[in-house]
Amino acid sequence: MESIFFFVVAAVAVISGILVVTCKNPINSALSLVMTFFCLATFYVMLDAPFMAVTQVIVYAGAIMVLIVFVIMLLNVKTETVKRGSHAVISGTVIGVFVLFQTCWFLMKGSMTGQVGVMDKAMVVKSGHVELIGKALFTDFLLPFEITSLLLLAAIIGAVILAKKKI
């Protein structure tokens, strides 16, 4: 039963992914991207990572997509009239297929080593997913955490400067 559900969500995700790429109007592609994010969120839930799903939805669907849609509206981007030259599209898809083929080849050859870490479904349920991530975030990954704050600061400054000044 669960696998059926998985396949449905996977199908939806893939289709909306293709839609993002193919449809003319950027708004449609933005919306289909949102749809992909939701499918991913469901996957996270299935992977016992509820907090990640929520964060995914908030950050990606909520913040980034809103920002993109806002920018689309701001620049009132018209539907794309001129398609990329056939030559470019073909080469693009060929590269895509290659990437896909190579990763699948890896998957076939590679094999998972099996349980390594201590975390499992029971623990997530018992102590809650947020506590686990919080503990990990503020102990092992304290330095990266601080650096990301710096990163965000830089991004903010960058965005302000870029958007404000008349280049």
Add this chain to the structure above:
Amino acid sequence: MLALNNYLIVSAILFAIGTVGVLTRRNAIVIFMCVEMMLNAVNLTFIAFSKYLGNIDGQVFVFFVMTVAAAEAAVGLALMIAFYKNRESIDVEDVNLMKL
């Protein structure tokens, strides 16, 4: 319990679609969205491994990927706005100041 590979295959497909999107589309924002999609495909892989390896690090890493994505979104869009002001279009073809 689904096998790990299923998730990996899905993320591979999404990643491939993202790549195709980046390479073929002319609209800067759509390219930007495809990049986002590729990032998310990778997040999915992280979390899948995190679950099957029973190690929380994967998910923490996803956090960092998200922050990067957010920062990138901010700067990227600011760039597009600035570019739009400059060139009246965000078509990637016009970004050719370096053209010979």
Add this chain to the structure above:
Amino acid sequence: MFEYVWLIPLFPLIGVVINGLFGKKIKNEMIIGGIASLAVFGSFLVSCGILVQLLGMPGEERHFEKTIFTWIQSGTFKADVGFLIDPLSCVMLMVVTGAGFLIHLYSIGYMHGEEGFYRYFTYLNLFVFSMLLLVTGNNLLLMFVGWEGVGLCSYLLIGYYFHKKSAGDAGKKAFVMNRVGDFGFLLGLFTLFWYMGSTHNVWTINFRELASHADMLPVGGVVTAITLFFFIGATGKSAQIPLYTWLPDAMEGPTPVSALIHAATMVTAGVYMIARMNFIYIKSPTTLLVIACVGAATALFAATIGTAQNDIKRVLAYSTVSQLGYMFLAMGVGAFGAGVFHLMTHAFFKACLFLGSGSVIHAMHHALHHEHSDADPQDMRNMGGLRKKMPITFWTFLIATIAIAGIPGFAGFFSKDEILWQAFSNPHHGEMNIVLWLAGACAAGLTAFYMFRLVFMTFFGKTRLSDKAYHHLHESPFVIVFPLIVLAALSMFGGYLGVPKVLSEFFTGGAFPNYLEHFLDPVFAYSTNFMAHSGHGEGHHSVALEWGLMGGSVLIACGGIAFAWALYIAYPAIPGRIVATFPVLHRAVYNKWYVDEIYDFMIVNPCKAFSNFLWKGFDVVIVDGVVNGVAAVVRGLSGLLRHVQTGLVHNYAFSMALGVVVIVGCYLFR
């Protein structure tokens, strides 16, 4: 007196330094001329002192060597600055300083009024210095220093009138041809040094040491190579067949220069070198044959050209080349003494002839100058009948001409006849001696002919000058005429120094021996007894034969004079008709058998063309082509790479993606 031998070259050197540095300021001609002449006179006095001291010593140890300092000392090679006094160098000293002094006096008068007066006397003194070094040097390298020094001075003096392009060219030609000779000399020196060193462990270039080890030298083989190389040097310097064309052109220089350098001293350097190294030359009969043939050929060849020249100095130049031919003929047949004797007598009468012609040109120049006509003062065709106007010059010129023609009683006869006799009677070259004698005799005849042609055309007959110019002709001043008289006297009595044996028995019953021969014997002792041992021995021809030949040569000389008299005095029309009947032959002879043109065509022009080709063809196109080609290839390659950077963003994205795929691919299918 021997101790002061180093004074001999030092005096002219002091003259050079004084005139060279302060000449421009002194400006007074008498002082400059005086300093120069005094310097040479000083050397002359010292040489006389040394000659007297040498005569006082017994025959055998008449040699003295004094080393001043070591010049180059590297490994086994040692060359030091040292002087060697022996009969041969004494004879040369007397000739060089004696004639040199007279010519210096003459130049004071002749060069009067020239703007580069001090420069002339500096070079003349430098020449005498180098010549003295050449003559008294005690080793081959010091002789070579003198050898090239005289070459340098002849370049400077020939090019004295440097504003004239022809003088510059003549100077350059003389120097380059001397340099070709020096090329041979150097190779000879290297071979000798290497051979003596490596096979006999005798590392020396000192003459006396070489002489003492002379018997180590094998007959023929390496020695032939050595002597041939040295002979090339001699031909270059003494203007023999292959390398003689520079001497006639050297007449561009002032006449006293021609007298000193191209008659008395420098050109005799080659003969001196052979005489100095007789112990080596005697060891290779082939080279002696070559020398004899070249000498005879040059004598005859130059005499033929001399007959058709119109420039007074050109005639004398070709006569010098021919007389040098005689000296080499003498050397070639092993009669070194006769060669040196002829060298001495030739120095006297040829210097007198040149100075005489100089005095004529000097007078003609003034006369034509008054008349403002630009006729060439040196061309005999516009001379004639000068004997009344310039009696002393005429008489001295006549005496010298008689001497050179070989009329008995005068210097030329004794020396030339001795050479012809030796050529005929020498045991060396088998039946070749007949040919050699014949060539010598013909050349003697021709010499007599063109010398008297010259005398008749300039001094006798009706003057071809305009009356006004003829009126202006007057005898040259005393300072010019005095050397003429002295030289004329020497050319008259100089001959009695070396009276041949047969004559002295006949006339004086042996009381009048051949002084010069005995004087030079110790120097050529080795080669005379080497010839005696090697089975040739003295040609024991009958005395009558010698008388016959002597008579024959006198007859030929008188015939030549008569023929000249007939052509230019009795029937002046005949030369014109002869020229008309044989135009081609005359033109060929007049143009020096086109030898200069042949040289240009065969050597000079191809060399220029080849070096042009080398430069433009090889250097610029190939070598630079390769260098610039490499640069072009690099530029081309980078041009191609540049196209990859299209500047379009998506191309970059595409190449990035491609890169990823390729790397992963490699990783996969490693």
Add this chain to the structure above:
Amino acid sequence: MSQTLPLLSILTFTPLIGAILLLFVNKNSHGVLRTVAMVVSVLTFVLSLPLISGYNGAGTAPGNIGGFQFIEKVPWIAAGPFQMNYQLGIDGISLWLVILATFIMPIAILSTWTAVEEKVKEYMICLLLLEVGMIGTFVSLDLFLFYIYWEVMLIPMYFIIGIWGGKNKIYAAVKFFIYTMVGSLLMLVALIVLYFKAGGGDFNILRFYDLTLDPASQTWLFLAFALAFAIKVPMFPLHTWLPDAHTEAPTAGSVILAAVLLKMGTYGYVRFAMPLFPDATATFTPLIATLSVIGIVYASLVAMVQADVKKLVAYSSVAHLGFVMLGIFALNTQGITGGMLQMLNHGVSTGALFLIVGFIYERRHTRLITDFGGLAKQMPVFAVMFMIVTFSSIGLPGTNGFVGEFLVLLGAFQSSLRWYAIIATSGVILSAVYMLWMFQRVMFGELKNPKNQVLKDLNAREVIIMLPLLFLIFFMGVYPRPFIDSMAPSIDRLIKQTTKNQVAKIAPAAAAMLAVPAAQAATAAPGAPAEAGAPAATGAPAEAGAAAAPAATAATAAAAAAPHGAEPAPAAHEVK
């Protein structure tokens, strides 16, 4: 003698201090700039004089190793296995080259008193830095230090040609730089391979001298070193950079380039290429002799038809250095002494020639021979000096040119290069031809060209420049003993070192060419080099393995050495 005062270091760095001093002088007070530079260079020359007095020929004084004197040794870089120490020392050969460098520099600076007007400060600094490079190269005993100075010397010369040069100065400067750089990069690789074959430790040359390498690697290393020095000499096929560099360089630049920089090549052969690889020297002697003889004849012929005086003089220096190379590869006392002397003579006479061309160029701003004619009447003093220098360049006895040339030809004639010597002797004629023809076209003939009729004769400054050179021309010509005697012991050491392996190989009966020749040594001589090359290397196959090894280590070492050495050589990417 190991005295307290590190004379060589002081000597090397005085010009550097001078250059730094110049930095503080105001840019446009040209007078002060020139006087400071002049004072510094004269000071350097004065400092170099004690070298002559202090240097005793036999080299037996304490504190000198292998015949080198004034030794200074200071550990400099110790990076892991590498141990480079700052080691200086001179022997008979490098002593006179240092003196030549310090002697020519004041003259060069004095000659640019009026020639260079713009950017005088940078010009003087470049000249002084050039002097540092030159002296450093001649005195350093540490192979690595030598390489650094070799590179340091290139840069100021590049600027001098590139900035103050003539019309297409950029082309000439770049060509000069890349030509020499390619050579020196090969040398760098060979230097490192040699270092590893000597098994690590320091770069001291003396250590490398008594290293016996197998003929295979010796050949390759010799070729690398030889190519670098051949470019600098310049040998026949690699000489085209010289005429360009000379015609474009300013007077002082080309005087120094001709007088000292060309000697780097020949010095390199004598100090490094030959003693380090004796067997390879023997095998390559015929090749190099052929190239040098071709160089002599070819350069003389090409010089004959040049229209530009400076190009003619440049080609003449190619010919003169052909003589030097022939002398050096004769491998006997006379040959090498002649070669060394010819180096000094060439420095003096060609330096003087370039000064003279500089004088007429400054007056007429043209170098074409056809523009001149009849200058002798207009400029008599100049004419006399030009004549003396021309005759020194032709090699007339009594001037310095003759002594060198004669010894070279004599040496070459005695060694196995007999036929080469005969052809080289013809160079004597050719040099007379092109020099005299040029001299005649410039000085003699009518004074037709109006511009020539106005020319002034040499002023006091120019005469002062020429006097020391003329004095040297005659002094070295008449009394070369002091130069020859001080070189003799070092040259004997060089011959012993360069022919040491051949002695071991040939049967003892035919003693080495050096020893007083036994009965048929001369005939054996031509055989010796052939035998030396022929007999299979003593190296067993193991050596072959070693030969392969250096290729690998060379690559890694080159990378490792580059950052350590901190020398300005750019990354060793091949330009080809």
